[in-house]
Amino acid sequence: MSDFVERRITLEWQAPRRSYDVAIIGGGGHGLATAYYLADRHGIKNVVVIEAGYIGSGNSGRNTTIIRANYGIPEAVRFYQRSLDLYGDLEEELNCAFMYETKGLMWLAHTQPAMRAEQARSLLNAACGTETVMITPQQAKELCPQLDLSGGGRYPVLGASYHPGAATARHDRVVWAYAQGAMRRGVHVVQHTKVTGLLRDGARVTGVETSAGPISAGTVLSAVGGRVSTIAAHAGVRLPIRTHPLQAFVTNGYDFPFPGIVGDTELLCYLSQTERGQMLIGAEYDAQPSYSQRSSFSFLQSCAAKAIHLFPFLRDLRILRQWTGICDISSDSSPIMGESGVEGFLVTTGWGTWGFKAIPAGGEQMAELIATGRPPALIAPFSLDRFARDDTMADPGSTGTH
């Protein structure tokens, strides 16, 4: 990134045609990345991405921008590490700066069971080619001097797992960069167009019904975040997904540098500093499913209380903004990528609270699946039929928000 010169992002909007090779529902990171890789890696350019709002208006623009690979099952570690590797070179590849910054991530443990879980995570990560190491409370304090090792007298830090490769990036620019890359290669992106149904020919899905009329397509991919159960129901597919709100907030500017990303696997809250200097704080998702993007005061209370136990300096800051995204939480807390069981209809969903970091790998692998018709080895374990095969990818402890 040394002699990189940022260019203006130019998006060339096109009126949709009536027919495409591939129609992608959802103009977020995953949908646009899949379109980009289809056009760039596989030469499939007759592609349309249909977005109900504006691109990145869903969870791609609402997440807390953390990119990491310290997962708890081998399949997930390999997949997210691939994403981390792709992210590292993505600014050059897309010729667009999005402030990718490797910061390192610390996950604190306050009890012996949590210490054992983090030790197991470190060993598994190392075995799968991802660097995660255990650190002592003193090392944690050196990495992040603001940390109160006594946890406000209530949550003493016994140790932490440290994942140096973790990073943050400006999320909406990632979306625009993929959109620009896809559009330059001939992909059409259509905004403010709702998909109201799926075109069927017998059992097969042959296109989408939209608020701007029907569009036929050889393959339809749902890259929807939030309303995926509704879209899948049009194809007669039921998903192991519940859609929960996830909230986050930022404070006003903190005048000192805050190094790295700190998470807490027991208190379930995590924080980092944005490029503007604000402290960005998130926590677990709301207990009950909801499609309302409303924030709640009780979340602010509970999340701020946790964060202040660990970081007393937060007391002096003020809350600037709070927002909510609606996240598709799968039954085993792992994504669902691949065939839906209905011919012509694929899904990339279940991105819950862990979708942003997976955008490059998710897009790359889904594009390969569409182009070749065979699920690549990296995402084959994440197919929808794993639930029927009783071969689930349970990894709730790695989401940071379980």
Added chain:
Amino acid sequence: MLWIPCPTCGRRPVEEYAFGGELRGVSERITDATERDVDYVWMYDNAAGVTVERWFHRAGCRRWLTLRRDTVTDVVVA
């Protein structure tokens, strides 16, 4: 903010309750016994609209109740 009417305690904030999940049956269209089991264990309607749900009044009378909630507006319907 979501307020939930409890038959015993009256209208109370959502924080007093534990969510018990959507009340759902397996569709008649699924006939295979194993497929019915898979559907029952893993799948959800996850409807964007009115759902029938179970809630437990954890910090109150500690009884279960059933209600209808609109998941789009987050309002209890009945």
